[in-house]
Amino acid sequence: MSKNMYDAVIVGGGPAGLTAAIYLARAYYRVLVIEKEKFGGQITLTAEVVNYPGIEHISGAKLGEQMRKQAQNFGAEFLLATVNSIDMDGDIKKVHTSKGDIECFGVILATGASPRMIGFEGEAKFKGHGVAYCATCDGEFFKGKEVFVVGGGFAAAEESVFLTKYAKHVTILIREPDFTCAKTTAQHAYDNEKITVLTHTEVVKVEGGDVLERIVYKNNQTGKEEVFEDKDGFGVFVFAGYEPATSIVKDFGILDERGHVITDASKKTAIEGLYAAGDVCIKPLRQVVTTVGDAGIAATELEKYIAAMEKKTGIKPIVPIRQSGAGKGSLPKEEVKEEGLFSSDMLAQLNTVFGKMEKNILLKVYVKDDDVSKELLSYMNELGKLTDKISVKEVHDETKAPVVEIYKDGEYSGLAFHGVPGGHEFTSFILGIYNVSGPGQGLSDDIREKILKIKDKVSFKILVSLSCTMCPDLVVAVQRIASLNKNIDAQVYDINHFGDLREKYHVMSVPCMVINEDKVLFGKKNIEEVLDYINK
Known part of the structure; x- marks a missing residue:
């Protein structure tokens, strides 16, 4: 069998x-x-x-x-x-x-x-430059700005309230006579002083330059059109089902x-x-x-x-031995006890990774006299204390800091994180170390062959937010490619500390992937999709 x-x-x-x-x-x-x-x-x-x-x-x-x-x-x-x-x-x-x-x-x-696109004029063009589909991931990009929410279901009502944490004001555009979700959910939106609800209303088009600057919407009963403009940009969040x-x-x-x-x-x-x-x-x-x-x-x-x-x-697949305590209804106390920066549960997972690592790793931490550098250095030192397979070297460099680069056998691996790899990027950073050290995450033979065949130099900038749940998948994919091919450079940035990059690439959604400085793409992608972009 x-x-x-x-x-x-x-x-x-x-x-x-x-x-x-x-x-x-x-x-x-x-x-x-x-x-x-x-x-x-x-x-x-x-x-x-x-x-x-x-x-x-x-x-x-x-x-x-x-x-x-x-x-x-x-x-x-x-x-x-x-x-x-x-x-x-x-x-x-x-x-x-x-x-x-x-x-x-x-x-x-x-x-x-997956989130459904409505298809209004300009929706695809401004995806990532003002049109978004995830309030948790992208809400913070619209602090103090006007935001429009398109949709009338549970997601539209709930996420509109969430977006008021960031937005100056939220306008909900509903094509039906009212919300289609439960009245109690809808009432939270109606009761919020920062939210305006427009029923019988549909988006006609969105327009702009590098960012979204204009939206046209109309009343589907009267046909009357309204226009909102802001040259500094605003947001349109689409929650129109899946x-x-x-x-x-x-x-x-x-x-x-x-x-x-x-x-x-x-x-x-x-x-x-x-x-x-x-x-x-x-x-x-x-x-x-x-x-x-x-x-x-x-x-x-x-x-x-x-x-x-x-x-x-007559075939009976062999069932793995289940973990002790499964189904008992409670977790051991050590599962929730904190140990410095890392909980015991995190330590158990880290020790599993450390046990599989083949080569020793050097984390070169570039710092200057600021709080982010201090936090980064502290974080890396704590990580280095957990295993003799990871060493940390502090380098004072005002121009490069704050960044941590991953080295193996004295050579730079092509993997770096600018900022502090916490939040949702902690796991992706650990996987980056594991992939450089070896053996790394499993890959099919054809994917590995495609990676090794890349002959041209390819530079990646991956712009993320530590609160983004969709960012780590793209980070891991690009870093896995870089760990196997020296022609690939994978620089990951916590965009909250690099406003210049946000302005340069007109980023209003994460993850954002910049390839060789001239190709800017948005949204989560797996390793096969990233390879397709490299080979285009």
Whole structure:
């Protein structure tokens, strides 16, 4: 039996996929969750979750991580990869990924959805230069500015209130007679003195130069148009629903006219062994609480199918040993105890990485007499104390500081972070060290070959915010490429400390990727997408 044989493969690592993994792994089935970007899914972009039963208040990122850890404790396995296609013929199904083929008895499609573009004139042109889709990631770029929110659902109402933390004023444009979300959610927007709500209103177009300077919107009842202009720029946040990520099953005959998966009440599709859960399904309410309900149903129904297949084929995949204490209902005290800058949970993860490192690493820290440099040096010194595989060298340099560069065998690796790699960039920085030291994150043979074939010098500037949940994926992708090819230079900047770069590239959204100073791109990207841009 192949070591890549699983009882179930779950495509998608958001709340639906992680919930299904919890149920199946808890039932002692071998489960693999495949995610192409970030475990936790869209919920990680939500600053506050206050309507999840039993939890009064939690960030979306923390809720997603708790789900992942719970699934892992029960024995679920995880793979960061792109699923290219699935073959549902026969008793043994095949999932073809960017990191090889996986065999299984059943598949749960939990790929979720991505923000939907409306298509008004100028939307695509000004994406990243004033048009945005993530308030958590990009809200801070509009401090003291006017902001328009397009949409009338839960996201539009909730994120509008969130945006008032930064914006001078928020105008919500709703094409319907009123919000389509719960009245209590909408009322928070109506009651906020910094928010104006315009119903029966649609965007006609947005215009500008390097940044967004003009928006035209109209009343769809009277046809009357209104214009807002600001030469210094303003923001338009679009919350118009999500496009289901169902391209891998588009030829299966199981999608409705909008691309959602058609299932029965048990979340089973018309394809034997294929189930669906979460935002890919047809449903009236798209919230995390309905998503986990879908996933619980799909998983328990798939259990029955798996049991029948195991009996029919005589194949029983080997289930990993689950972590001690899984399902006990409480965490050991040491899980939450703080140890200086790093919690014991972080220390456990760091020690795992340190144990795999092949080569010693030098962190060269360039400092000057300012608070950011002092914080950076302190951070790196604390990190260096944790392992003898990392040493730290302080260099006083007024022109370069504050920056930390990663060296191996006395040579600069091409990886550097300008600012302090905290927040969401801490993990990406550690992965950068691991990738330089070796062996690094796993890659398919074809991806590795593409990286090694790059002969021309390519310079990357990656502009991030430490609060951005979409930035680390791009950072890790570019750094992984740089760690394998000396022709690639990967400079990561915390844009909050480098306003000159924000102005130079007219950045109003992160992540922002600048290639060779002349190509400016916005949005999260995986390693394959980055390689495509290099080779264009």
